[in-house]
Amino acid sequence: MNRREYIKQTALFLGYTLSATAVSEVMLSCKTQADLAWKPVFFDNNQANLIAEIAETILPKTNTPGAKELGVPQFIDKMLKLTTDEAGQKGLIKGLEDFEKACSDKYGKDFTELDAKQRQEFLIAQDKASPAFPISMWGIMLDPNPQPITFYRRIKSMVLMGYYSSEKIGEDVLAYSPVPGQYKGCVPYKGQNAWSE
Amino acid sequence: MPKINININLNNVNTFDAIVIGSGMSGGWAAKELCEKGLKTLVLEKGRMVEHLDDYTTAMQDTWDMELRGGLSVEDQKKYHVQIRSGFVGEASKHFMTNDLDNPYQETRRFDWIRGNQAGGRSLIWGRHTYRWSNADFEANAQEGVGVDWPVRYKDIAPWYSYVEKFVGISGEKLGLEHLPDGEFLPPFELNCLEKDFRQKIESKYKGRHITIGRVAHLTEPQPWHLALGRGQCQTRNRCSRGCPYGAYFSSNSATLPAANNTGNLSLRPNSIVHSIIYDQETKKAKGVRVIDAETKESVEFFAKVIFMCASAPASAQILLHSTSDRYPNGLGNDSGELGHNIMDHHYHVGAMGTFEGLEDGYYEGRRPTGIFIPKYVNLDDKTKNPNFLRGFDYQGASSRESWGRGNGIAEVGGDFKDSLLKPGPWTMSLMGFGEVLLNHNNKMTLSKDKTDKWGIPQIVFDASHGDNEMKMRQQMKADAEMLESAGYKNVVAFDNIGGLGNGVHEMGTARMGHDPKTSVLNKWNQLHEVSNLFVTDGSFMTSSNCINPSITYMAFTARAVDYAITEMKKKNI
Numbered sequence: 001m002n003r004r005e006y007i008k009q010t011a012l013f014l015g016y017t018l019s020a021t022a023v024s025e026v027m028l029s030c031k032t033q034a035d036l037a038w039k040p041v042f043f044d045n046n047q048a049n050l051i052a053e054i055a056e057t058i059l060p061k062t063n064t065p066g067a068k069e070l071g072v073p074q075f076i077d078k079m080l081k082l083t084t085d086e087a088g089q090k091g092l093i094k095g096l097e098d099f100e101k102a103c104s105d106k107y108g109k110d111f112t113e114l115d116a117k118q119r120q121e122f123l124i125a126q127d128k129a130s131p132a133f134p135i136s137m138w139g140i141m142l143d144p145n146p147q148p149i150t151f152y153r154r155i156k157s158m159v160l161m162g163y164y165s166s167e168k169i170g171e172d173v174l175a176y177s178p179v180p181g182q183y184k185g186c187v188p189y190k191g192q193n194a195w196s197e
Numbered sequence: 198m199p200k201i202n203i204n205i206n207l208n209n210v211n212t213f214d215a216i217v218i219g220s221g222m223s224g225g226w227a228a229k230e231l232c233e234k235g236l237k238t239l240v241l242e243k244g245r246m247v248e249h250l251d252d253y254t255t256a257m258q259d260t261w262d263m264e265l266r267g268g269l270s271v272e273d274q275k276k277y278h279v280q281i282r283s284g285f286v287g288e289a290s291k292h293f294m295t296n297d298l299d300n301p302y303q304e305t306r307r308f309d310w311i312r313g314n315q316a317g318g319r320s321l322i323w324g325r326h327t328y329r330w331s332n333a334d335f336e337a338n339a340q341e342g343v344g345v346d347w348p349v350r351y352k353d354i355a356p357w358y359s360y361v362e363k364f365v366g367i368s369g370e371k372l373g374l375e376h377l378p379d380g381e382f383l384p385p386f387e388l389n390c391l392e393k394d395f396r397q398k399i400e401s402k403y404k405g406r407h408i409t410i411g412r413v414a415h416l417t418e419p420q421p422w423h424l425a426l427g428r429g430q431c432q433t434r435n436r437c438s439r440g441c442p443y444g445a446y447f448s449s450n451s452a453t454l455p456a457a458n459n460t461g462n463l464s465l466r467p468n469s470i471v472h473s474i475i476y477d478q479e480t481k482k483a484k485g486v487r488v489i490d491a492e493t494k495e496s497v498e499f500f501a502k503v504i505f506m507c508a509s510a511p512a513s514a515q516i517l518l519h520s521t522s523d524r525y526p527n528g529l530g531n532d533s534g535e536l537g538h539n540i541m542d543h544h545y546h547v548g549a550m551g552t553f554e555g556l557e558d559g560y561y562e563g564r565r566p567t568g569i570f571i572p573k574y575v576n577l578d579d580k581t582k583n584p585n586f587l588r589g590f591d592y593q594g595a596s597s598r599e600s601w602g603r604g605n606g607i608a609e610v611g612g613d614f615k616d617s618l619l620k621p622g623p624w625t626m627s628l629m630g631f632g633e634v635l636l637n638h639n640n641k642m643t644l645s646k647d648k649t650d651k652w653g654i655p656q657i658v659f660d661a662s663h664g665d666n667e668m669k670m671r672q673q674m675k676a677d678a679e680m681l682e683s684a685g686y687k688n689v690v691a692f693d694n695i696g697g698l699g700n701g702v703h704e705m706g707t708a709r710m711g712h713d714p715k716t717s718v719l720n721k722w723n724q725l726h727e728v729s730n731l732f733v734t735d736g737s738f739m740t741s742s743n744c745i746n747p748s749i750t751y752m753a754f755t756a757r758a759v760d761y762a763i764t765e766m767k768k769k770n771i
Contacts, residue, residue: 062612064619075266083268120610127608135550135692137595137627140284142546142692157605164601164618167261173619178259183433183563185387194621197260197564197600 034112038074042081042089047096051076053112054152055159057119064173067163075162076155095151099126126152133157170196201248201458201465213239213464216486216501218471218516221318223735223751224507225449225457226361230759231505232462239499240454241469241488243508244314247293247321249450253440255289263288283311283700285322290438293322301656303645307697308659310511310704316467317450318509319702320748322438325413325446325566326593327367328745329358329378333577338741341587344539344636345711347740348721351378357753364456365447365752366423368431369412377572377745383417385410390559391596391624392569398684405574405581406680411567411593414447414749426455433563446566468492470652473520474504474529474731482771483529483731489652503730503762503771507755510540510736511642514707515657517718517733518644530708530725536718538641539709540661541634541742543701547671547693548592549678550627551686552599560598560621569594571628573744575673586669590632590744592678598624626681630674633744635666636706640698661698671695703747705736723758730771732758 034049043051055067055076067073080092103111103122114122130150134143163169170176174196214236217227224240231238246252260266267287269277279297280286286294295312302310313319332351339346355378362381371379388396388410396408415431416423423429428444428451437446444451457463468491475485475498485500506513514537520529528536573589575581599622604614640661648656675691682689698704711717714726719738725731734755736747765771 058610059615060612062616064616079265079268082270083265083274085271085274123610124608127610133605135690136284137548137550137629137692138284139287140546140694142694144694153605160601160604160618161266163615165260165266167259169619170259170261177563178257178434180433180563183386183561183565185561185565186390186393186559187562189558189560189621191620193619194598194600195564 040077042077048073048077050111051155054123054155057123058156058159059163065168067159070163070166070168072159072162076158079158092151092154099151127156201454202463211499213237213499213501215503215505216241216499217505217507218486219318219507219509219735220316220449220454220465221507222320222449222748223755225320225453226752226755227505227507227734227759228457228463229453230756232457232460234763235462237462240463240465241471241486242316242465242467243470244316244467246467247316247450249444249455250442253442256436256439256442279309280311282309282696283702290322293438299651301650303648303656303658305658305660306662308661309697309700311699311702316465317448320448321440321450323748324746325415325437326746327412327414327749329380330743330750331376331378333376334743337588345713345716345740348710348712354753354757357757358749361749361752361756364422365414366416366419367412368415368417370409372407372409374572376577386417386565386567388569389561389596390556391553391626394556395626395684399680402683403680407572409570411570413567415566416445426452428452431566433565435564435566437566470654471508471516472654473516476520476522476525476529478522478524481728483728491652494652503766506733507735510704510707511657513733513735513737514642515644517708519655530718530727530731532727533714533716533718535709535716537643537707538638539636539706540640540642540704541636541706541739542698543631543703543742543744544634544663544667544671544695545629545631545701546696547630547674548628549681549689549691550625551681551689553624553626553686556624568596583673585673586666587635588633588744590630590670590674592628592630594626594628596624596626598622626686628678628681630678631744632667632670632674634742635664636741637664642707663695663698705739705742705747708733708737709740710738711740722761723754732762734758
């Protein structure tokens with residue numbers, strides 16, 4: 001087996017589902033659905049809009065593109081549909097509802113209605129309240145009793161993966177070298193962007 | 198180079214000089230050696246044909262070219278529900294892993310059977326680490342009274358290591374250690390900045406611990422005989438398990454099968470499920486092989502003077518156990534009752550990882566397809582004797598600067614966070630221990646009495662697990678990995694998640710070799726004690742497991758066994 005091609009981002013999707021305990025029936029939203037320029041395959045429009053706003057808060061547009069510009073919300077929507085089983089999907093929707101409730105308990109508003117500072121503050125609080133990913137090496141999970149992965153931890157990991165493993169970032173922004181040729185073990189680092197892997 | 202002669206309609210030609218069952222690491226070597234000695238050879242492969250280069254469909258893809266960016270769909274998670282226990286199955290190479298729905302087996306105790314049923318077998322997806330056994334490794338059973346004595350010593354196999362290493366092409370560094378003999382090496386890959394620092398720290402602090410670069414089957418400087426087969430220099434892409442478009446790592450597909458094919462003596466029949474060996478009671482020989490065509494489910498028989506079994510330790514034992522006759526009601530050549538017993542593997546998933554503060558002005562170029570290796574340093578002699586367990590372990594290490602994935606562990610959001618992840622992060626080092634599994638007669642596989650696969654072959658029932666010696670060894674493996682802390686690493690986390698026997702993907706020992714037919718299945722030539730023209734040269738023959746990657750040892754024993762078989766055929770003894 002190839003124990004060397006540890007693609008860190010891949011590990012997050014293999015053999016993993018969110019804890020599906022206490023899964024409630026998905027509540028039907030009574031709100032008007034958000035307008036989206038794309039049609040989600042897993043989320044409803046409001047949920048997709050929430051994911052898009054979370055993604056853009058984590059990775060906003062600067063002089064490099066933001067998460068929305070690179071289609072990260074669409075990527076997450078597709079991945080959840082194709083790579084997550086039914087129990088995992090239900091657990092994720094339950095996590096999304098808990099996320100929304102925690103937000104409205106704290107601010108009296110939906111996440112999408114918060115200002116930029118509040119959004120950042122809420123996501124960082126969610127991050128700090130989420131257990132770290134179980135450790136892994138070469139894609140192998142090494143924690144025999146891993147803690148359940150929270151909604152925010154899962155979504156953030158998919159935001160990072162959707163963004164940094166995209167063609168735009170992988171080819172044009174990170175240092176892209178599909179056929180390196182020689183290996184040089186130790187060369188000076190001069191502040192350039194990391195290798196695209 | 199001519200395409201391999203794929204025979205799917207062999208009804209008119211079903212008699213050969215030699216038959217090889219399996220086309221992986223051992224089968225490729227058996228085919229090459231037999232063909233080069235002039236024998237018309239049929240290779241029977243259970244899975245589909247995989248043409249070198251043409252069938253490496255994902256080899257040139259980048260992550261963003263894959264629909265799921267390397268992930269697995271829910272459907273594939275079911276299809277590969279056992280294979281994913283290994284951690285290695287993803288979108289890029291899943292097509293070289295076995296479909297678990299079509300290839301079921303039973304687990305009295307959990308057993309992780311990780312397979313690659315196709316032309317080339319697991320040689321397409323192997324870890325490519327290649328280490329020689331030492332004489333002490335061959336003597337350990339006899340000295341400690343464990344199992345049976347190896348009927349072979351280092352001096353018997355050393356020339357064959359050299360022979361296969363030259364053809365394979367192994368990059369590595371000579372260390373001059375008696376307990377990890379040097380081989381025929383191409384230039385080693387370079388250590389990176391952190392590994393150089395780690396080597397200096399560990400070797401000065403711990404007498405007897407060595408850090409070296411992994412010895413791997415990669416062409417760092419191809420030789421004329423490699424180039425002649427169309428193999429080229431490693432381009433350090435580290436996308437090996439997809440198949441190499443440069444033929445730079447060794448596989449059956451890139452090396453042994455083309456060499457066999459060049460003789461004009463090779464026929465390869467894919468989709469051929471071996472039902473059993475046909476035993477001739479009068480001649481006391483194996484006269485042929487009964488095959489079920491995977492696609493048509495038709496039964497076909499092939500005949501030969503000599504048969505090499507190279508299907509993997511469980512699969513070869515399964516075939517032998519299923520080859521019953523009046524003479525051998527419990528499986529062909531199984532008078533000893535050892536067939537299917539003594540399954541071993543290597544245990545790993547234990548070690549530690551940490552981060553290093555410093556060396557931020559250093560980086561690397563290229564994706565080196567290997568990491569560091571720390572050879573065994575316990576139980577080498579009286580001074581290094583550990584009172585708690587027999588045998589030993591080594592470590593393979595991975596070191597790099599963290600990528601954007603580190604963002605998962607940083608509670609930040611926003612533009613600065615995003616841009617910071619475009620830069621390389623701190624250096625990290627991970628050490629993964631690999632330990633010997635001590636043989637145990639009660640670790641066994643049998644055939645199910647009521648469950649078959651879709652071709653009607655009885656399923657394997659595994660009843661095996663790790664034992665007390667492994668558990669005690671792991672405590673030391675975990676404790677020693679914290680040498681990272683003593684080398685000044687931060688955030689050191691130790692881990693231990695053993696999983697099932699088999700997840701080392703080095704299953705072996707099901708038809709062990711020995712001096713005595715009463716306690717072993719094979720003699721020192723990999724030949725059945727009781728059936729002179731039948732040889733088993735996959736991991737089945739192993740009498741103990743050691744703690745190092747086994748493929749090069751299977752290759753060396755296979756080449757040696759073919760040489761012996763040819764000699765005996767010339768003498769009319771086979």
